[in-house]
Amino acid sequence: MYYYLAPMEGITTWVFRKAYHKYFRPMDKYFTPFLVPHTHKDFNFKEKNEILPEHNAGQNLVPQILTNNAEDFVRTANALKRYGYEEVNLNLGCPSGTVVSKGRGAGFLRDIEKLDRFFDEVFSSLEMKISVKTRIGIQEPGEFEEILEVYNRYPLSELIIHPRIRQDFYKNRPNMTVFKDACRNSRNVLCYNGDLCMEEDIQKFHDSFPQVPAVMIGRGILKNPGLVGEVEGSAADRETLRAFHDEIYHTYQEIMSGDKNTVFKMKEFWSYLNLSFEYGEKCWKKIKKAQSAAEYERAVEEIFSLED
Numbered sequence: 174m175y176y177y178l179a180p181m182e183g184i185t186t187w188v189f190r191k192a193y194h195k196y197f198r199p200m201d202k203y204f205t206p207f208l209v210p211h212t213h214k215d216f217n218f219k220e221k222n223e224i225l226p227e228h229n230a231g232q233n234l235v236p237q238i239l240t241n242n243a244e245d246f247v248r249t250a251n252a253l254k255r256y257g258y259e260e261v262n263l264n265l266g267c268p269s270g271t272v273v274s275k276g277r278g279a280g281f282l283r284d285i286e287k288l289d290r291f292f293d294e295v296f297s298s299l300e301m302k303i304s305v306k307t308r309i310g311i312q313e314p315g316e317f318e319e320i321l322e323v324y325n326r327y328p329l330s331e332l333i334i335h336p337r338i339r340q341d342f343y344k345n346r347p348n349m350t351v352f353k354d355a356c357r358n359s360r361n362v363l364c365y366n367g368d369l370c371m372e373e374d375i376q377k378f379h380d381s382f383p384q385v386p387a388v389m390i391g392r393g394i395l396k397n398p399g400l401v402g403e404v405e406g407s408a409a410d411r412e413t414l415r416a417f418h419d420e421i422y423h424t425y426q427e428i429m430s431g432d433k434n435t436v437f438k439m440k441e442f443w444s445y446l447n448l449s450f451e452y453g454e455k456c457w458k459k460i461k462k463a464q465s466a467a468e469y470e471r472a473v474e475e476i477f478s479l480e481d
């Protein structure tokens with residue numbers, strides 16, 4: 174089984190990925206959070222940091238692009254090729270209102286004919302591997318039948334399915350019936366994504382879908398970065414988790430302006446990670462209250478010492 178880290182805007186940044194890759198079972202593939210094409214330049218400062226090869230050493234990293242414009246996609250993909258990337262991923266899953274209203278992300282699934290023309294143009298002018306990360310529709314799971322027909326017309330390097338509709342956002346449960354149908358009907362190699370948070374979830378998925386070669390995990394890794402190692406029989410210890418945390422925190426301290434911003438960033442990280450601690454909820458409250466680096470560091474010290 175291959176394991177991929179899900180892209181999560183603002184969370185699975187190059188800082189997070191680099192530390193994860195160093196301290197835990199390395200992922201077989203990583204994805205950048207989505208990059209939106211610009212008209213006048215290839216990438217802004219933040220995006221360059223995401224894709225710079227020296228920030229992603231040793232990782233099999235696939236940049237993800239969010240657009241519904243074939244010309245923009247091809248131009249951005251070619252710029253990424255100049256950085257050494259051989260594959261790009263198209264985001265057809267983002268459910269956010271501002272993205273969907275512009276017909277991007279999951280919003281692009283509303284116009285199947287336009288999507289078909291988009292792929293036609295992209296595949297005829299781009300010499301790179303192209304993978305897709307998709308939801309199964311906007312309003313109804315039944316929409317996926319037609320969407321899959323479009324994907325089947327093109328040689329995607331991989332089709333990553335998050336079997337929720339846009340209206341679900343991250344609520345309800347992934348629709349495994351639609352995923353099962355996709356396994357039967359997809360001409361492209363599949364990867365599954367959604368709600369694999371515990372060892373048992375991964376085992377159960379593998380038992381039910383032994384023919385699917387890869388899974389992508391997001392929140393499960395944020396809650397427990399040692400998850401994939403545990404599945405493979407080697408649990409991570411608290412010292413490793415501490416070193417992982419410290420590296421992320423110190424890198425953000427170096428690159429972000431001011432402690433307040435760094436602490437804010439770390440709160441996002443702890444909103445998931447606290448769930449893997451027995452006393453996590455109590456300490457999470459303290460982390461949430463922290464306004465300065467000193468208060469934050471005291472709360473982190475407490476969380477780790479309570480677990481010893």
Ligand SMILES: Cc1cc2nc3c(=O)[nH]c(=O)nc-3n(C[C@H](O)[C@H](O)[C@H](O)COP(=O)(O)O)c2cc1C
Nearest residue numbers: 179180181182206207264335367368369390391392
């Ligand atoms: C805060 C947040 C940011 C996300 N950012 C992205 C993104 O940039 N690109 C993308 O394809 N999916 C994004 N996702 C979706 C995840 O990649 C993934 O599909 C989703 O969390 C379901 O997988 P999981 O249950 O393993 O977490 C994001 C999800 C969350 C919660």
